[in-house]
Amino acid sequence: MYPLFFFVFATAAVGFAINLLVQRHPIHSALSLIGVMASLASLYLMLGAEFIAAVQVIVYAGAIMVLFVFVIMLLNAGEEERTDRSRLAKYLGMPLFLVFLVTLATILSRQFSPNSMVQFGDFPGHTADIGRRLFQNFLLPFEVVSILILIAIVGAVVLARKETY
Amino acid sequence: MVPLSYYLILSAILFGLGTAGFLFKRNIVTIFMSVELMLNAVNLTFVALSYHFRQLDGQIFVFFVMVVAAAEAAVGLAIIIAVFRNRGSLNVDQMDLMKF
Amino acid sequence: MSLPILIFTLAKIVVILLVLLTVVAYAVWFERKLVARIQSRWGPTRVGPHGLLQPLADAIKLLTKEDITPSGVFGLVYLLAPALSLITALLAFSVIPFGPVTEVGGVDLFQIADLDIGLLFILSISSMGVYGIVLAGWSSNSKYSLLGGLRSSAQMISYELAAGLSLVGVLLLSGSLNLREIVNAQTGVWGIIPRWNVFPQFIGFFCFLTAAIAETNRLPFDLPEAETELVAGYHTEYSSMKFAMFFMAEYTNMLTVSCLATLLFFGGWHGPTFGPAVLQAILPLFWFSLKVLCFLFLYVWIRGTLPRFRYDQLMAFGWKVLVPVALGNLVLTSFIVALWSA
Structure with missing residues (x-):
């Protein structure tokens, strides 16, 4: 049960984060960020941090992001223009990012050996x-x-x- | 049950995406949102490690990060409004002068 | 969780949802009837005795109306907004207890989920509710809708603060975020008055009530949908069932606020119980419903009496009166609680 929930919310968080980058209208980016925050709140709950999960939704998703949406609506500046300045970043960025992630993943999974597992109700904050x-x-x-x-x-x-x- | 490292890797992915957004996006509001994404990723690390060490200090730190993020959002958005009023644009490429 | 308990829990959720939707439908009838009486009219009388079948007729009408999507809307967001606003409104009911713990077959009958952070959950869900309105206003591609959405977001942020601050006094007195424990902390009497939080916390109560009326976008704070200036505000461009979802969300929110005020300030289901065992089991539910009904009456009464605020008055009132008063109440309460426990 736990891995299922984890992967659902983790996938949602990453998917929304990618959507934040891909979308061109700031409102859509803001909505994606709200999605990331809601997924993270669920993950906090799974880590036993009830209070942090609630505050995440109240403060981050409910207040800060409303402010963002308010400003976007107030300025109503429309879609962003694309500028392709750096060709280096365009072609090298993604591979380097992946290399960085794989390195980090291996280091982290070595550092925290399988004996530190996360499960429900183990550490209720x-x-x-x-x-x-x-x-x-x-x-x-x-x-x-x-x-x-x-x-x-x-x-x-x-x-x-x-x-x- | 899920290894703790999964949470940390997820956090790293989110942080990386936030950094990418910070570098690639041209709309200043979206850039600001990417910063918030990075903060959120760091918060996930704090909570995960708070679980790992069975100590509440990590969660309290997340609380402080949120408070500072709220203050930052208020001031940052006020600056964005002021800039938009002067320039009529949210594109960061056009904000290259110290004084207008 | 064993299978029978799972099925029983699901059945409970379905029953509570059905009851809730019926109550929402009749809250509309109640409001129309009462406002009509305040204005020396009759209200709905044609469908059924006293117009009691009017909600049914309205539902059929709304279901069969043509669903118009104006050109130039932002497709997905336009579709999502009403659903978001109704879902968040209904979700808040998942933690509200309607009566004392009554377990049948290992399942508590009068509450869907007993959360330790029940109050925070309701606050967080209601803070998400604003998105339904804001996104509806933005995605409709209409200036009236946009103005309604903008007003709504500013209003929600301002009054959420006051509502949250005014509840902290209650938390100080009861020492818990669990709604059931907050109610149980109000058991008993001081002399002849019941130990309800409203007596020590009456400033907090009035702040909460005002802020809550503003948060549910009801008169005199219904600026996001002010029909005389914004046509219908954020739901101008919505028709048929999508409009009905906003409508239901608004009345569900009213009901949530009434339940919350009852639980936090008026002792929830506590009241005199007497008679045989069956009556004793039903009476708490009756007291709870009665108190909620009183709040609904108050809502309609205020709507029938007060004119709408101007927008700058609304913001000035929220920031310059309500927040300082709620803060002062918080300081005073914590001072007294500290003295009391020392």
Whole structure:
């Protein structure tokens, strides 16, 4: 059961990611990215990270991507133009990418020998534990990040405002 | 059951695709989305290794990555809107001047 | 999972889905009837006694209407949008408990799935629901639809924040994200008033209610479909069953919000139980339905009473009033909870 689910969601994630690259209209790319994020949320669930899966959908797919879609719709800039600048990248890119992947795959599968298997319910990351750890061990980063968010809000408002003065 | 390395390989594939998108795409919004894809791939590594070591720290790090990604998206999209207002285009090839 | 339990679970899902769709159909009837009475009209009266068969007639009408696809739409997205919006609306019901744990043959009758992160699940599903509307608006290739979709996305992001913040107070009091545990934390009484979260959390409750009305695109916040200015907003170009799917999604969302408000703030199925064992088993369900009905009534009442906001008023209200108030409520609640436990 577990491998089946894994391969379904992994294939979906990779398929959507490829679609992101192939599509020419930014909205279609954004939809593909939402698909990737939903597949990843399912994979997080399979890794026992309930809270992260929910936050992935709420924050990434539900807030950040809505912002992207909003901006794409607002600007309504249409399809992107293709530019073929680098012939080297065109012909050498894909083979090099595959070589890189195969190398990485062999190294990773050697590093993590078959004794580290993933299965359901082996490591349930309860939300309460995450909260406790977040507010005890990681309190300072949490506060710093909240200030970062505040700065980002102010920055976004200043940048996107029409200059009327 | 699935070996942990499968998750890491999947993450590597997604990261590679994100990098490819970052390099090949010409629409600045899509380039930005490729960056988000790379961040997502890294998050998958964090969660997988958090499982491997049976520690929650990886998941907490993912939480922080998401928060920073949200901040980054807000500012980045604001910049994109400002640029579009000045240039009337989203093509990165046309954004080659520091001041217009 | 053994085969009988699997079959029984599937049967349960089908039954809950059928009941849900029927309730949605009659919520439309209820709204038409009530709005008519508020406006000194009769509402539907022709089909069946008190127009009770009107939903059926509407369903037949919508099914047999011609399905028009305007030229210039973005094919796949145009098709997907209504389905997406209905599916996300229905999915939220998979974690809502309707009554106390009542196991028959190892299967809990009144809830499809008891998730530890039930509340987060509902929030995440409802945050995905916006895509149905936004994509419908964008793919229809019409300026009214596009405006509706744009408004909807901005409105959803703004009010989701307030809704989420106003729920954190409840989470602080009950200490769990599991909907069943949140309800069980509201058992008992303080003197004569029941231990419902609405009494300590009334600020949070009003923030949640306002934000939820905005999130379900209902009056007075129905800017995405404001018919006097945008024709019908995001579903202008949709007809027949595709339109009906948006319609059903909207009413299902209303129902979800009513259930959520009941579970989180009004003690869910808790209420006085008495009499023989059969009555005691049915009464919680009755209390739950009654509370949900009260919220539906409130929805329609607000629709019949308040005029629509202007768009800038809507955004200003969301960001400058609702979010600060919800934040203040959160700070106050956490302060009191900390003092209480210290």
